[in-house]
Amino acid sequence: xxxxxxxxxxxxxxxxxxxxxxxxxxxxxxxxxxxxxxxxxxxxxxxxxxxxxxxxxxxxxxxxxxxxxxxxxxxxxxxxxxxxxxxxxxxxxxxxxxxxxxxxxxxxxxxxxxxxxxxxxxxxxxxxxxxxxxxxxxxxxxxxxxxxxxxxxxxxxxxxxxxxxxxxxxxxxx
Ligand SMILES: [Zn+2]
Ligand SMILES: [Zn+2]
Numbered sequence: 001x002x003x004x005x006x007x008x009x010x011x012x013x014x015x016x017x018x019x020x021x022x023x024x025x026x027x028x029x030x031x032x033x034x035x036x037x038x039x040x041x042x043x044x045x046x047x048x049x050x051x052x053x054x055x056x057x058x059x060x061x062x063x064x065x066x067x068x069x070x071x072x073x074x075x076x077x078x079x080x081x082x083x084x085x086x087x088x089x090x091x092x093x094x095x096x097x098x099x100x101x102x103x104x105x106x107x108x109x110x111x112x113x114x115x116x117x118x119x120x121x122x123x124x125x126x127x128x129x130x131x132x133x134x135x136x137x138x139x140x141x142x143x144x145x146x147x148x149x150x151x152x153x154x155x156x157x158x159x160x161x162x163x164x165x166x167x168x169x170x171x172x173x174x
Contacts (some may be wrong), residue, residue: 013092015083020098020146023076024147028155036164037162040068042068053109056137057102072146073098101128101147108134127149 035042045068046056054060059071076098080091108130114122122129126149136143141159145151 008087010090012087012093015087016094016097019076019079019091019094022079022145022153024095026075026079026147027072027146028144028151029158032142032146033155033159034162035071037159037166042072043140043151053106055098055107059103060061069102086150098147105130105133105146110120123149147160154169157167 032042041064043063045062048055055065055160057060058065060066076095080095083094084091105128112130114129114131119129119131121127128143128145128147128149131148132143132149141154141156144155144159
């Protein structure tokens with residue numbers, strides 16, 4: 001009964017937005033930030049300097065780049081499965097927007113500059129623009145939240161906490 005009511009009221013747009021927010025949340029906090037602290041794959045592939053747009057936008061057959069992309073996308077796919085029954089159209093739209101945003105946030109590698117009105121609209125909607133994501137490519141401790149800028153501060157705090165945990169694990173025998 002409750003599920004039927006929820007289904008009637010949750011429109012595709014809400015499902016698409018939920019998918020992107022939850023996907024970005026889990027991707028940032030369960031993969032991206034922990035990978036920066038404990039891993040090397042993402043740093044080696046996505047943060048290697050002077051690569052092409054195709055490399056950063058995961059439009060390549062490089063196995064390591066694809067693996068990093070897949071691990072980052074996995075949370076979105078799991079959320080997509082969970083939300084599918086509410087609105088398949090919403091889920092597909094959310095995934096398409098997410099994919100579009102992967103390409104768009106890397107166009108700085110092509111020399112793109114976001115027009116002011118679009119930058120303003122994104123700022124109002126808390127959407128990460130290419131210039132902000134490019135900061136993350138240059139300095140790995142800033143520019144988190146692949147899609148949403150409101151994950152930036154919590155992600156930085158999470159990174160500081162995980163770095164402390166890494167120190168603790170290094171010096172305190174478990
Ligand atoms: Zn990137
Ligand atoms: Zn990164």
